[in-house]
Amino acid sequence: MIGGWAAEAVARLDREREDTGTTPLREFPLPGAWGVRLRLKDESAQPTGGLKHRLARALFAQVITSGRITEGTTVVDATGGPMAVAEAYFARLLGLPYIAVMPKKSSGAGVERLGGTCRYVHPPLAVYEEAARLSEEIGGHYLDHYRTAAEVDWRGASLADELFGQLGECPRWIVVGAGTGATSAAIGRRLRADGLPGRLAVADPENSAYFPGWATGAPDYATGMPSRIEGVGRPRMEPAFDSAVVDLVVPVPDAASVAAARYVRQVTGLAVGAATGTNLWAALELVTRMRDRGERGEVVSVIGDAGERHLATCHDDAWAEGRGLDWRPYADRLRDLLGEP
Incomplete structure (x- = not known):
């Protein structure tokens, strides 16, 4: 048991969580004939504006x-x-x-x-x-x-608990990015602990160690190169990343992340960051596979970086071009897949 200041500090953290409430699930528009639903669990509604x-x-x-x-x-x-x-x-x-x-x-x-x-x-x-x-x-x-x-306990009052409480029925896929790896580990362990039928996919940008580390089974894999996508990707496999509970890691080109972030803004009005674009691109790959196989069901992507500051990053042509990120071919692919805008 803890007492004194520590007990009061933990109580403050618990009250903050209760006061914050539940973050929303936002619908992402897909053609109705596909029979697949895509929703975005929007952690941008947190008081500090993100998944962190x-x-x-x-x-x-x-x-x-x-x-x-x-x-x-x-x-x-x-x-x-x-x-x-x-x-x-x-x-x-x-x-x-x-x-x-x-x-x-x-x-x-x-x-x-x-x-x-x-x-x-x-x-x-x-x-x-x-x-x-x-x-x-x-x-x-x-x-x-x-x-x-x-070290964080993944059981109780977590994103996974809240998400599954909102959904009612387990989706076919849950898609997350990985920075520390704690979010993917918590969701993956919850899926397995409860014997749920959903699968977990991690969207991974260029230069990150998670895709090659997961694919090769090397827990100490390192690229030594930083990710260009803020919030996701790491130059090494971090201790919190549990590859055993991840069903698929989807590598995503950085320019595709920029194009997908812009598309999210066009259809939802949310000025999301490139990390949301990474997640959306991976989610749409899974949605397309389901459509092509005639599978029905839901895909949920966890996002958490909407904010006006991104108007000066991935939504700005000069910013993207200065980093050598040509989003236009990927934007064309999105339009071909989903139609305008």
């Missing part, structure tokens, strides 16, 4: 209940983007100082708005060593979210 919100909450609960964080502990992590923002949000909720160590060219504005501090380092791969060094120097705790994500 649940993970950050679970990480804080894990390190608090294990005694690694106590009242007043400074939390340090090597991270940026949505993960850093989500961690800063929960650190503020719990009254804990927070420092995000991130590459020099990153923007820490979201962290700073939430009262956190950013430490910028170069080269980018130095963030891990600097976060560990800094936390030891100041007597803080290095959260190390890629490692800690592997």
Whole structure:
């Protein structure tokens, strides 16, 4: 049992989860004659605007209940983007100082708005060593979210529980991206623990280690190259990624991710990031296979990065062209498959 500050901190996390409520399932339009339904589980409705919100909450609960964080502990992590923002949000909720160590060219504005501090380092791969060094120097705790994500209990109050409660009937496929790998592991384990008939697919961008690592059965596979798609893909197989519960990993070209993100915006109005495009492209591959085999049923894709900031990234021609991502051929393929827009 835990008591005192730790008990109150966990209670705050539980209340935050209850107050946040359930994120929506959004319909993605497909031709009715196909007999296949596609829905998007939209984690962008979380308070920090993305899928990392649940993970950050679970990480804080894990390190608090294990005694690694106590009242007043400074939390340090090597991270940026949505993960850093989500961690800063929960650190503020719990009254804990927070420092995000991130590459020099990153923007820490979201962290700073939430009262956190950013430490910028170069080269980018130095963030891990600097976060560990800094936390030891100041007597803080290095959260190390890629490692800690592997410890998170996947049972109870998780994305998987909420999703299956919404669906009623298990879909044929659930499609997720993989950053830490914690989300795919939680959903895959839930499918197997309950003996559900659905299958799990992971959508993987270029340069990521997950597809080749899964395909070859090499748990230590590494590409050494960073993903260009924010939020998904890793240069190494992370500890939280459980390849044994993944039925399929779908490699997705980065330019296809950009085209699919733009298509989502056209048909739903959501300014999603390229990671949602990665998921949608993989989901449509599975939908097309079902259609061609005459199978009926549902595919659900977990998304979590809708936000106006993406209007200046994958929805901006200059941004995509500056990264050598020619989305136009993939946009043509989507139009041929689904029709206009």
